[in-house]
Amino acid sequence: MELFKYMEKYDYEQLLFCQDKESGLKAIIAIHDTTLGPALGGTRMWMYNSEEEAIEDALRLARGMTYKNAAAGLNLGGGKTVIIGDPRKDKNEAMFRAFGRFIQGLNGRYITAEDVGTTVADMDIIYQETDYVTGISPEFGSSGNPSPATAYGVYRGMKAAAKEAFGSDSLEGKVIAVQGVGNVAYHLCRHLHEEGAQLIVTDINKEAVQRAVEEFGAKAVDPNDIYGVDCDIFAPCALGGIINDQTIPQLKAKVIAGSANNQLKEPKHGDIIHEMGIVYAPDYVINAGGVINVADELYGYNRERAMKKIEQIYDNIEKVFAIAKRDSIPTYKAADRLAEERIETMRKSRSQFLQNGHHILSRRRGR
Ligand SMILES: NC(=O)c1ccc[n+]([C@@H]2O[C@H](COP(=O)([O-])OP(=O)(O)OC[C@H]3O[C@@H](n4cnc5c(N)ncnc54)[C@H](O)[C@@H]3O)[C@@H](O)[C@H]2O)c1
Numbered sequence: 542m543e544l545f546k547y548m549e550k551y552d553y554e555q556l557l558f559c560q561d562k563e564s565g566l567k568a569i570i571a572i573h574d575t576t577l578g579p580a581l582g583g584t585r586m587w588m589y590n591s592e593e594e595a596i597e598d599a600l601r602l603a604r605g606m607t608y609k610n611a612a613a614g615l616n617l618g619g620g621k622t623v624i625i626g627d628p629r630k631d632k633n634e635a636m637f638r639a640f641g642r643f644i645q646g647l648n649g650r651y652i653t654a655e656d657v658g659t660t661v662a663d664m665d666i667i668y669q670e671t672d673y674v675t676g677i678s679p680e681f682g683s684s685g686n687p688s689p690a691t692a693y694g695v696y697r698g699m700k701a702a703a704k705e706a707f708g709s710d711s712l713e714g715k716v717i718a719v720q721g722v723g724n725v726a727y728h729l730c731r732h733l734h735e736e737g738a739q740l741i742v743t744d745i746n747k748e749a750v751q752r753a754v755e756e757f758g759a760k761a762v763d764p765n766d767i768y769g770v771d772c773d774i775f776a777p778c779a780l781g782g783i784i785n786d787q788t789i790p791q792l793k794a795k796v797i798a799g800s801a802n803n804q805l806k807e808p809k810h811g812d813i814i815h816e817m818g819i820v821y822a823p824d825y826v827i828n829a830g831g832v833i834n835v836a837d838e839l840y841g842y843n844r845e846r847a848m849k850k851i852e853q854i855y856d857n858i859e860k861v862f863a864i865a866k867r868d869s870i871p872t873y874k875a876a877d878r879l880a881e882e883r884i885e886t887m888r889k890s891r892s893q894f895l896q897n898g899h900h901i902l903s904r905r906r907g908r
C-alpha cells in the first residue's frame with residue numbers, strides 16, 4: 542500500500558505508529574479530518590493477519606468516524622486507533638498506560654473510547670494518563686458502556702425508517718429479524734419488545750439467543766437462515782459486509798435498520814437494495830448513539846442531554862431520506878452528502894482543530 546497516495550486520495554491528516562516493547566503495545570492511530578473539532582473515535586483491539594491489514598482498518602474506520610460524527614451533528618472530527626493483539630490474552634495495564642501517554646502527546650487532536658475488543662475498564666486505565674479519553678466509568682462522572690445508548694439510537698432510527706416504509710413509526714406488531722444479540726442488540730430487543738414487536742433472532746452464541754428467547758419471547762433461527770425469514774424489518778447487529786450478492790436475493794424485509802458498522806459489502810449493494818425499494822437506514826447515521834453519548838462527557842456528562850441528542854437520530858434519518866429524494870439518490874449516498882455538506886459549510890469558517898482555540902475541550906479542562 543502506498544500510504545501517502547492513499548492518504549491523499551481520501552484526505553487523511555495524520556497516521557501514527559506507537560510502540561512500547563515492555564508492554565507489547567503496537568498501536569496505530571489514524572486521524573482523518575479535524576475540520577469540525579478534535580478527532581473522536583474508539584480503540585479496536587484485534588488479531589490482524591498483517592500490519593498492512595491493521596493500517597487499512599485504522600484508516601477506513603477513522604474516515605468512517607468523520608462521517609458518523611458529522612452526520613450526528615457533533616463538533617468532532619474523525620479518528621480511530623487499532624491495537625494489534627488478542628484482546629482475550631494480550632492486554633495488560635502497562636499497555637493501556639503507554640497508549641494513554643501517546644494520546645496525551647497529541648494534545649487533544651485525538652480522543653479515544655471503546656470499540657471492538659476494548660472495555661470501560663481499559664478506558665479507565667487510559668484515563669490515568671490522559672484526559673483525552675471517553676467511555677470511562679460512571680464513578681468518574683462519565684458515561685460508561687456506550688452500547689445501551691447505541692441501542693436506543695438504533696431504535697429511534699428504526700422508527701423513522703418504519704415511518705418512511707409503512708407510513709407509521711409504530712413498531713407494534715412488526716416482525717423484526719435481528720442478526721446478533723450481543724451488547725447493542727440485547728438492549729435494542731428490549732426496546733422493540735416493550736413496543737410490542739415480534740422478534741426473530743440469531744447469534745452464533747447460543748446463550749445470547751436463549752436470553753432473548755426467554756426475556757423477549759423471541760423466535761430463534763440458525764445464523765444462515767436470518768436473511769430469508771418473513772419479516773418487516775431486518776436489523777443487522779453483528780458483522781459488517783452482510784448486505785451482499787449472496788444475501789440480497791434472500792431478503793424479504795422492507796426495511797434494513799441495525800447497529801452493525803459497514804453493512805454494505807460494496808457501494809453497489811446500496812444501489813441494488815435501493816432499486817428493490819428497500820428502505821435502508823445508513824449504518825453510521827443510525828448507530829451514532831454510542832459516540833453521541835461518550836461525546837457528551839466532553840461537556841461534563843449529562844445523561845438527559847445525551848439522550849435528547851440520541852433521540853434526534855430519528856430526525857437525522859429523516860434528513861437522509863429527504864436528501865435521497867431531493868437528489869434522487871440511494872440513502873447511503875444521501876448520508877455521505879449530509880455529512881459532507883456539514884463539513885464543507887464549517888470548513889469555510891474553521892480550519893484544523895487548535896488546542897488553544899475556543900473549543901469544547903477548553904471547557905472540559907475547567908471541570
Ligand atoms: N457497541 C457500540 O456501542 C457500537 C456502536 C456503533 C456500532 N456498533 C456495531 O454494532 C455491532 C454490534 O456491536 P456490539 O457491541 O453489540 O458487539 P457484540 O460483540 O457484543 O455483539 C455482536 C454479536 O454478534 C454475534 N455474531 C458474530 N458473528 C455472527 C454471525 N455470523 N451470525 C450471527 N451472530 C453473530 C456475536 O456472537 C455477538 O453476540 C458491531 O458491528 C459494532 O461495530 C457498536
Ligand SMILES: CC(C)C[C@H](N)C(=O)O
Binds near residue numbers: 581583609828832835
Ligand atoms: C466512540 C465509540 C463509542 C464509537 C463506537 N465504537 C462506534 O463505532 O461508533
